[in-house]
Amino acid sequence: METLPHAMRGRRFLEGVAFLFLVLAAAFLFVRMLPGDPVDIRLQSSMVAGDEATAAVMRSTLGLDQPLWLQFVDWIGGLSRLDGGRSLASDRPVLAELAARLPWSFAIGNGGLLLGVTFGTLLGYASCFHRHGIASAFSRMLVIASQSIPSFAVAFLVFWLVAVELQWIRPVFGSPIERIAGPILVVALFATGPFARVTFGTLVAVQSSSWFMTALAKGLSRKRAMIAHGGRSVVVANAAVLVPELGWAVGGTAVSEIVFGVSGLSAYIVEAAASRDYAVLQLYLVAIFVWLGTAHGCITALRSRIDPRPEVRR
Amino acid sequence: MQDLSISRRALFASATSFMAGIAALSRSTLAQQRPLIIGQTFIAGGLDVAEGSAGWAMVSHGVAENLFTVDRYGHVVPQLASSASRDGDMAWSVTLSPGRRFSDGTPVTASEVSAALSRNVERNPATRASVGRLQFIPIDDLTMRVITERPTPVLKSVLAEWGFAVARAGSSGPAFTGPFRVVSFETGSRLALEPNPHWQRPSSHSVTIVRFQDGQSLALAFRSGEIDLAFNLPVESLGMGRADGLRTVKTFPVAYQYLAILNTRRTVLSDERVRRAISMTIDRAQIVQAIRGGKPSASLWASIFPFGDVSVSPTDRRGAAMLLDEAGWVPGSDGVRTKNGVRLSISLWAYPQRPDLATMQPVLRSQLAAIGIAVETRMTEQATTLARSGDFDILLWAQHTAPAGDPAFFPGLFLASDGGNNFAGWHDGAMDRLVAALRNAVRPDERVAIARQIDARTREAAPVIPLVTPEWHVGLSQRLASYEPWGSDYYIVRGDLTAP
Numbered sequence: 001m002e003t004l005p006h007a008m009r010g011r012r013f014l015e016g017v018a019f020l021f022l023v024l025a026a027a028f029l030f031v032r033m034l035p036g037d038p039v040d041i042r043l044q045s046s047m048v049a050g051d052e053a054t055a056a057v058m059r060s061t062l063g064l065d066q067p068l069w070l071q072f073v074d075w076i077g078g079l080s081r082l083d084g085g086r087s088l089a090s091d092r093p094v095l096a097e098l099a100a101r102l103p104w105s106f107a108i109g110n111g112g113l114l115l116g117v118t119f120g121t122l123l124g125y126a127s128c129f130h131r132h133g134i135a136s137a138f139s140r141m142l143v144i145a146s147q148s149i150p151s152f153a154v155a156f157l158v159f160w161l162v163a164v165e166l167q168w169i170r171p172v173f174g175s176p177i178e179r180i181a182g183p184i185l186v187v188a189l190f191a192t193g194p195f196a197r198v199t200f201g202t203l204v205a206v207q208s209s210s211w212f213m214t215a216l217a218k219g220l221s222r223k224r225a226m227i228a229h230g231g232r233s234v235v236v237a238n239a240a241v242l243v244p245e246l247g248w249a250v251g252g253t254a255v256s257e258i259v260f261g262v263s264g265l266s267a268y269i270v271e272a273a274a275s276r277d278y279a280v281l282q283l284y285l286v287a288i289f290v291w292l293g294t295a296h297g298c299i300t301a302l303r304s305r306i307d308p309r310p311e312v313r314r
Numbered sequence: 315m316q317d318l319s320i321s322r323r324a325l326f327a328s329a330t331s332f333m334a335g336i337a338a339l340s341r342s343t344l345a346q347q348r349p350l351i352i353g354q355t356f357i358a359g360g361l362d363v364a365e366g367s368a369g370w371a372m373v374s375h376g377v378a379e380n381l382f383t384v385d386r387y388g389h390v391v392p393q394l395a396s397s398a399s400r401d402g403d404m405a406w407s408v409t410l411s412p413g414r415r416f417s418d419g420t421p422v423t424a425s426e427v428s429a430a431l432s433r434n435v436e437r438n439p440a441t442r443a444s445v446g447r448l449q450f451i452p453i454d455d456l457t458m459r460v461i462t463e464r465p466t467p468v469l470k471s472v473l474a475e476w477g478f479a480v481a482r483a484g485s486s487g488p489a490f491t492g493p494f495r496v497v498s499f500e501t502g503s504r505l506a507l508e509p510n511p512h513w514q515r516p517s518s519h520s521v522t523i524v525r526f527q528d529g530q531s532l533a534l535a536f537r538s539g540e541i542d543l544a545f546n547l548p549v550e551s552l553g554m555g556r557a558d559g560l561r562t563v564k565t566f567p568v569a570y571q572y573l574a575i576l577n578t579r580r581t582v583l584s585d586e587r588v589r590r591a592i593s594m595t596i597d598r599a600q601i602v603q604a605i606r607g608g609k610p611s612a613s614l615w616a617s618i619f620p621f622g623d624v625s626v627s628p629t630d631r632r633g634a635a636m637l638l639d640e641a642g643w644v645p646g647s648d649g650v651r652t653k654n655g656v657r658l659s660i661s662l663w664a665y666p667q668r669p670d671l672a673t674m675q676p677v678l679r680s681q682l683a684a685i686g687i688a689v690e691t692r693m694t695e696q697a698t699t700l701a702r703s704g705d706f707d708i709l710l711w712a713q714h715t716a717p718a719g720d721p722a723f724f725p726g727l728f729l730a731s732d733g734g735n736n737f738a739g740w741h742d743g744a745m746d747r748l749v750a751a752l753r754n755a756v757r758p759d760e761r762v763a764i765a766r767q768i769d770a771r772t773r774e775a776a777p778v779i780p781l782v783t784p785e786w787h788v789g790l791s792q793r794l795a796s797y798e799p800w801g802s803d804y805y806i807v808r809g810d811l812t813a814p
Contacts, residue, residue: 263503
């Protein structure tokens with residue numbers, strides 16, 4: 001019984017290493033398949049046609065004259081030494097550039113999701129307490145709006161409302177909290193609706209379960225029983241919704257960063273994509289893969305812990 | 315009911331406290347003295363003026379300077395240099411102004427400037443566009459010899475080009491000579507500046523340049539009161555800015571030109587008669603109306619320059635139709651002309667970085683349809699790549715055609731057969747001779763006369779059709795209400811940028 005977990009751990013480790021290698025290879029190949037040559041683009045930005053000699057020198061300096069597999073090996077070797085290479089555009093270490101921006105994007109993406117889960121859950125409970133009340137109508141409206149209104153339009157609307165009309169925040173030159181408040185609100189607005197409706201649906205299902213009937217038989221009111229005994233089901237259901245919402249958080253963060261002018265990853269990545277800044281794009285893709293993978297793993301672990309039944313069945 | 319009230323109250327209390335907390339933080343920060351905030355849609359890609367267009371950006375940001383510059387009237391005037399004299403066909407002596415220092419306190423000497431500019435020439439191909447590779451040799455503390463690869467009578471103008479911004483490589487980053495010096499730089503996002511204490515008349519304000527990727531975001535930030543200077547506001551946002559007495563919007567003419575570049579390598583557009591017909595059909599006044607600003611222009615240069623021609627020929631659609639008839643393009647049953655079974659259909663490209671160009675597309679499509687030319691409008695994110703590929707019929711293009719105040723820049727780069735940006739693929743002996751003559755012309759009146767001939771030849775053959783000299787819009791807070799914009803986007807942060 002002692003050897004099995006070790007063997008499983010070893011297998012998991014090997015699977016992790018293989019997964020990481022695949023992620024790195026996919027990020028590298030995807031970026032290198034983008035049309036457009038970074039050297040040409042860079043020379044074109046100088047407003048004159050670069051001669052072949054200049055292009056060759058630049059290509060050699062950047063290591064782009066090496067075979068592709070050798071460039072991949074160099075890149076992996078650099079990463080193992082925590083060296084992600086240098087940005088083609090700024091000539092600064094990519095890791096330092098990303099590290100300076102990551103906290104903004106991380107705070108906006110995760111803050112927006114957290115706010116969305118919190119308000120969505122509260123709204124879902126309120127909707128369930130009064131099925132035809134304002135909360136229920138509002139949550140339905142949020143879901144429809146999130147599917148039909150472009151995120152950049154909502155971002156502009158939030159900017160106008162909270163910064164121009166109400167003057168609650170100064171998104172450009174205020175404190176760090178002010179600078180991320182607007183973008184977090186945008187991400188949260190789009191995330192709230194789905195969590196509210198899933199919470200509502202889960203609570204409706206809970207009300208027909210035998211253990212809920214038992215709680216009622218013990219003398220609890222319907223609302224108290226939902227609060228006391230529906231929480232576990234709601235967490236499990238919302239954890240399932242959180243996985244696809246992670247993808248939205250990446251896109252929503254990018255849009256809101258651009259609209260609010262936050263110095264996060266998004267603007268930097270847009271520039272990097274335009275100039276085919278390979279080192280930046282590769283590392284960004286790896287960071288996104290790793291973040292999504294880690295978050296997915298944490299959510300799965302949370303669900304298993306709260307509701308181990310699927311694991312047992314497997 | 316009690317539970318519902320608790321839930322509602324919790325929701326309301328959370329939202330209120332969240333916003334109240336933010337508002338409190340906002341007020342506390344407002345109380346502090348803040349720098350002048352400049353919002354714009356571009357920022358330097360890096361601090362190394364030898365790389366790409368960073369030299370232009372650093373001059374525009376008020377950080378770097380050239381030996382010579384262009385003043386608000388379009389004249390080339392001394393900046394770090396005091397004079398330049400020609401010693402021979404390809405040799406010049408340049409004398410530096412005494413008493414100038416870099417922002418780290420190092421004196422500006424001929425050896426420092428020579429080293430800086432030699433590095434620019436070595437690393438940036440843009441520096442070799444006008445007169446080839448330049449050599450800079452220090453003679454004494456304030457004098458250096460400049461050797462050009464091709465003869466030029468206008469070295470001052472060449473040295474005013476953005477590739478020749480001066481920077482000294484210091485141990486803690488580059489040092490410049492402009493009115494402001496760099497405090498911190500977030501690539502692609504923000505640039506914090508403080509007054510350069512070694513500049514002639516140091517400003518009393520720090521400056522922060524914030525980049526917005528979207529013009530509408532810039533307009534909203536300006537409207538919210540956070541921005542002191544919002545550069546190049548979108549036309550559609552102007553009403554919003556002007557409605558507020560606390561802010562003003564100033565509109566100013568720029569030296570950019572909106573141009574249509576015709577690909578003469580295409581069979582249809584290789585015929586000069588077709589190109590001229592297109593040129594004669596365009597109603598520039600209607601374009602100005604569509605983009606809500608600017609002046610119709612049939613010249614390669616803006617009218618603020620002495621070589622810019624202000625005259626605009628009237629639209630002549632009947633004449634254009636006759637030219638197309640003569641070229642063998644006859645009206646088809648659907649109104650589109652055909653020749654040997656081929657429809658007269660062309661692609662018209664624009665790029666989103668200049669929104670005005672996209673606005674112009676449907677106007678031009680409708681105008682060309684009137685003489686039987688079918689137009690398919692398209693957009694590209696990579697205008698330069700498309701231009702170089704030659705995979706277009708007509709490309710709308712925004713260009714500062716005299717960035718150093720001299721007419722030689724544009725024809726040498728865009729119209730000469732060997733021009734680095736000869737996107738039209740046009741080869742014309744007469745134009746090449748005019749470009750060569752302009753390179754060698756010494757007297758200002760002679761240069762103006764040749765520039766006019768270049769304009770006339772361009773109008774005649776129409777490989778490039780000038781359309782509009784645009785106007786741009788700058789939003790100003792009360793602190794900067796007296797700021798006067800000039801110099802397009804080349805000189806935004808200047809030494810006179812100060813608040814009362």
